[in-house]
Amino acid sequence: MSVMVARKKVVRKWEKLPGRNTFCCDGRIMMARQKGIFYLTLFLILGTCALFFAFECRYLAVQLSPAIPVFAAVLFLFAMATLLRTSFSDPGVIPRALPDEAAFIEMEIEATNGTVPQGQRPPPRIKNFQINNQIVKLKYCYTCKIFRPPRASHCSICDNCVERFDHHCPWVGNCVGKRNYRYFYLFILSLSLLTIYIFTFNIVYVALKSLKIGFLNTLKETPGTVLEVLICFFTLWSVVGLTGFHTFLVALNQTTNEDIKGSWTGKNRVQNPYSHGNIVKNCCEVLCGPLPPSVLDRRGILQQEESTAQEETCTRGPGAQEPTTAQGPCGQPEESSAQQNDGSLPHQSAVPVPSLSNTEMPEEKQPPAGELPIPSQDTGQAEH
Amino acid sequence: MRASLATKVFVQRDYSDGTTCQFQTKFPPELESRIERQLFEETVKTLNSFYAEAEKIGGSSYLEGCLACATAYFIFLCMETHYEKVLKKISKYIQEQNEKIYAPRGLLLTDPLERGMRVIEISIYEDRCSSGSSSSGSSSSSSGGGGGGAGGR
Numbered sequence: 099m100s101v102m103v104a105r106k107k108v109v110r111k112w113e114k115l116p117g118r119n120t121f122c123c124d125g126r127i128m129m130a131r132q133k134g135i136f137y138l139t140l141f142l143i144l145g146t147c148a149l150f151f152a153f154e155c156r157y158l159a160v161q162l163s164p165a166i167p168v169f170a171a172v173l174f175l176f177a178m179a180t181l182l183r184t185s186f187s188d189p190g191v192i193p194r195a196l197p198d199e200a201a202f203i204e205m206e207i208e209a210t211n212g213t214v215p216q217g218q219r220p221p222p223r224i225k226n227f228q229i230n231n232q233i234v235k236l237k238y239c240y241t242c243k244i245f246r247p248p249r250a251s252h253c254s255i256c257d258n259c260v261e262r263f264d265h266h267c268p269w270v271g272n273c274v275g276k277r278n279y280r281y282f283y284l285f286i287l288s289l290s291l292l293t294i295y296i297f298t299f300n301i302v303y304v305a306l307k308s309l310k311i312g313f314l315n316t317l318k319e320t321p322g323t324v325l326e327v328l329i330c331f332f333t334l335w336s337v338v339g340l341t342g343f344h345t346f347l348v349a350l351n352q353t354t355n356e357d358i359k360g361s362w363t364g365k366n367r368v369q370n371p372y373s374h375g376n377i378v379k380n381c382c383e384v385l386c387g388p389l390p391p392s393v394l395d396r397r398g399i400l401q402q403e404e405s406t407a408q409e410e411t412c413t414r415g416p417g418a419q420e421p422t423t424a425q426g427p428c429g430q431p432e433e434s435s436a437q438q439n440d441g442s443l444p445h446q447s448a449v450p451v452p453s454l455s456n457t458e459m460p461e462e463k464q465p466p467a468g469e470l471p472i473p474s475q476d477t478g479q480a481e482h
Numbered sequence: 483m484r485a486s487l488a489t490k491v492f493v494q495r496d497y498s499d500g501t502t503c504q505f506q507t508k509f510p511p512e513l514e515s516r517i518e519r520q521l522f523e524e525t526v527k528t529l530n531s532f533y534a535e536a537e538k539i540g541g542s543s544y545l546e547g548c549l550a551c552a553t554a555y556f557i558f559l560c561m562e563t564h565y566e567k568v569l570k571k572i573s574k575y576i577q578e579q580n581e582k583i584y585a586p587r588g589l590l591l592t593d594p595l596e597r598g599m600r601v602i603e604i605s606i607y608e609d610r611c612s613s614g615s616s617s618s619g620s621s622s623s624s625s626g627g628g629g630g631g632a633g634g635r
Contacts, residue, residue, distance in 0.1 A: 179554040193598035202492045236497065244600055245494075248501055262501070284551065372500060386547025388537050388565050390503075393598045 112396035116194055117258040125396035127186040129271045130256050136185060136271030143181070143289070146329050147174050149322040150296050154303040161306060166299060173292040180285035181270060188392035189275030190261035192242065192250060200243035207238070249372070251355050265354040274354075277392065280385045283344050289333075290341045297330035351380040485588060485607035493526065493602040503533040505594070505602055516606065517587050525579055525591070526602070529572065536568035569595060 112125035120129050129136070147170070155167040195203065236245045239252050242259045246252070251263035253273050262276035274282045300323055307316040317324060347357060351373040356362060362370040374380055491513060496506040507526045509519045546564055550557050576593050584591055584604075592603040 176554050179556070183555055192600065195600070196597070198490050199492050199597070199601060199603070202490070247495065248497055280547075280551075281555070382544055382547075383539055386544045386551070387539050388543045389547075389563055390537070390599075391563070391566050391569065393595060395596075 109400045110396065111394070111398045111400050114400060115394065115396070117191070118256050119191075119258070121396065122186075128188050128394075128396065129185055130266070130268075130273065132255075132268065133271045135268040139181070139269045142329060142333075143174075143177065143292075146296060146326050147292075149326050150300070153320045153322050154300060154326075157307065158299060158303055162302075170292070170295060170299075173288055173295060177285060177288040177292050180281045180288060183281040184267075184274065184278045184285050185270045185272050187272075187278045187281070188394055188396075189273040190263075190277040190390075191256075191273075191275075191392075191394055192244065192247070192259040192261060193394060194241075194259075195243040203238075203243065203245070249353065249356070262353060263355050277389065280389075283341075283348060283385065286337055286341045286344060290338045293330050293333045293337060296326060297334060300327050300330070348381055348384045349377045351384060485609055488606045488608040491604045491606065493604065495600065502537050503594075503599055504530045510604070512606065513589070513604065516589055517584070521583055525583070528575065529594075529602070532568055532572045532575065536565045536572075 110125050112121045112128075115121075118131050120131055120133070121127065122129070150170065151167060155170065158166045236248065238244070239246050239259050241252060241257065244259065246259055247261060249262045250259050252259045253263065253266050255266045256273055258273070260273050260275035262279065264274040264279055264282075266273045267282070270282065270285070272278070303320075304313070304316055304323060307319075311319070344354075347354065350370065352362065352370060356370075362368065374383065489512065491510045493505050493508075493510065496504045498504075505526050507523050507530075509522055513522060543564060573593055573595070576591050580591050588607045588609065590605040590607065592605065594600070594602050597603055
């Protein structure tokens with residue numbers, strides 16, 4: 099009996115995940131599909147800082163203090179680290195229900211509501227829960243076939259339910275949710291500080307140098323300064339405003355989504371049950387609280403059920419195996435969970451896929467005082 | 483004598499305490515004939531306490547958060563978070579429970595982590611050739627759809 103080696107590519111779970119995400123580095127990085135604005139963000143930050151370090155810093159380090167570029171470098175590195183963390187990490191996506199689970203829930207719903215005759219639109223599925231003496235409704239997501247946890251929302255851009263959904267930010271190219279909100283907040287905070295810093299020291303540079311060689315000559319010598327000042331000026335208004343807005347949200351333990359929908363404001367609405375009532379406690383929980391790991395298991399190996407005609411040597415590759423290794427996993431033990439991971443997800447053709455405003459408002463360009471249109475919320479969607 | 487999957491029961495999340503990860507301790511009727519109520523409730527309560535420990539907001543979690551922030555979160559490249567450590571403990575506990583209690587009764591608990599922390603999935607197996615086993619017909623009548631869904635793969 100000849101034993102032949104099957105050349106099978108190891109398939110990881112991220113390749114079969116539903117939703118409109120892009121994955122890079124074999125599942126280590128997860129982003130939204132549209133990344134153009136994210137590249138713009140990167141370009142602006144890197145470009146402005148490069149100009150600053152190349153021109154102004156050299157002069158200021160000598161004239162004033164070498165600490166100036168050092169501090170700028172620290173701020174820059176921190177801003178970049180938090181930006182990349184925000185953009186590349188899983189915001190808290192809730193995986194879709196597997197067929198068994200979806201069927202089980204459907205049955206429970208039918209048991210309570212009764213079967214809807216064919217042709218009639220099913221009523222919106224809502225369950226009521228009581229949290230801290232207040233009633234909170236759980237909505238059923240038709241796309242993901244789950245009852246969404248409180249504060250979760252379905253992002254129509256990424257087509258995923260995200261826990262503690264804040265908003266979809268095109269500037270970072272990802273949703274902002276439970277798992278990456280703190281990175282997002284620290285990013286806009288450090289970017290605000292960096293912008294203020296560069297802006298201030300550009301003014302100082304121009305002032306100092308103008309005393310020696312005159313204003314116009316200064317600008318002629320380092321034309322980059324004008325560009326930096328312009329970029330910083332516009333960024334200041336948007337990013338600093340956004341930071342202020344999110345500081346307000348953090349202090350009250352609210353999300354942008356809730357703020358826009360007015361979930362906790364108004365006379366007849368319930369009070370925010372998630373707030374501890376204490377600003378410090380709220381800040382601590384949101385920014386320093388425990389961080390749940392991703393439940394998506396992007397790099398897990400998908401167990402293939404295909405049987406090949408050849409006999410394969412059954413060596414299980416380790417998790418870090420390169421996709422082009424000769425041998426693939428075989429001889430699957432009979433696990434029901436393996437079969438369900440096979441990408442046989444609930445059929446979506448019956449679900450009207452909501453396509454809300456394609457104009458994702460670049461939030462940083464506007465004063466964030468609640469004037470942002472809703473990029474992707476669950477109100478008004480056809481599925482309800 | 484091979485056991486085949488008869489049906490699955492899903493224990494849902496309990497949101498009465500907010501968004502923290504807790505599961506309902508309500509005893510599913512499908513398990514009535516398979517396992518004692520008290521054992522099941524004990525398992526779920528222990529799991530709930532594990533999750534509460536993982537999500538506990540207190541001194542140590544703040545310290546971890548601040549330290550991570552101070553290192554621009556690079557420390558997560560080499561360190562495991564408290565939450566991940568507790569999840570490992572949970573996984574061991576579930577394995578233990580399966581070996582000692584659930585497998586002898588023809589049941590299998592699935593770690594909620596594999597189901598996106600949405601449900602505790604309990605698979606009910608029936609023995610094909612065992613003579614005196616209580617048929618799962620009664621238990622599958624209420625979950626016929628689930629059984630059909632499970633068999634329709």
